[in-house]
Amino acid sequence: MKAAILEALDKIALKEVAVPEVDQESILVRVKACSVCGSDIRIFHHGNPRVKPPVVIGHEVAGEIVKTGKNVKNFKTGDKIALGADVPCGECDFCKNGLGNNCAVNYAIGYQFPGGFSEYMLLNETTVKYGPVNKIPDGVSFEEASLAEPLACCINATERSPVELGDTVLIIGAGPAGIMLLQLAKILGASKVIISQRSKHRLEQAKKFNPDVAIEGTGEILIQQVLKATNGAGPDVIFTACPSNEAQQDAVRLVKQRGRVNFFGGLAKGKSEITVDSNLIHYKECNISGSHGSVPRQHKLALELIAAKKINVKGLISHRFKLVEIEKAFQAAEQHNGMKVIVEC
């Protein structure tokens, strides 16, 4: 089979390798679509302690089961499935309590376990038993199903920082995750959703998803415009869907009394300190929380929301490439003039 092997930093090459062998507990998947995540690009350039080259990365995967081990009961050949990224270990207290994204081992597809930029991939016993492996509902394409993974992470954010009926919500960052959060805020009952973005191009794309207010800019421009759009009160809920220290600081300044701030996007390693006036948190009685990854339940819900046409993920797809064009796919994902880049494997 063909697989895109990450051999070293900045080096990915299409190789002919053996199709993995299925043991009694595992599943072999013919990958149909694997979308490129920002974290794939970070791994490509900077590596990750959980990724040891040579390895296949890619964790936003959909495909079809072609072989199952004889002890596998819940899946069969021909099932169309989508995968989440975070695989619960199944043994620690977090995983046993449905909080696998908080697992200290933090297994993930395309990290410790082989990923989806490959014609076939093997789901090991842990993944089959506990993992985010969910059947694709009727009417959902493979490329849409691959986007259930990032959508699940956005669902996790809205569980950590709930949006209530009539809330005003600000999303800082109009990339794919920001636009998914915008759509979730609307179906959760927000009466006003504001989205902001540093650059014009992405903001224009976000406008197709009907935000109530779209703001181009950061810092003081953002603060002034958000205060104007909320009659000086600030938003009830703010998601920072960008890797920006400034956005996190601004969010704490802007949030309304009793409001919720969610640090959805992580910050660059070694540069992840921010400065906040803690009295803002004290006097406003606001909640600051983070969110990271997702759990299998949220991934299943993401597929259901896509199938029910509550969330439009298809509109986020800007590029499609074949597996042999993996480098081009990474370049397109990096250029930020597009949104989601799909690799058809």
Ligand SMILES: [Zn+2]
């Ligand atoms: Zn991802």
Ligand SMILES: [Zn+2]
């Ligand atoms: Zn665990």
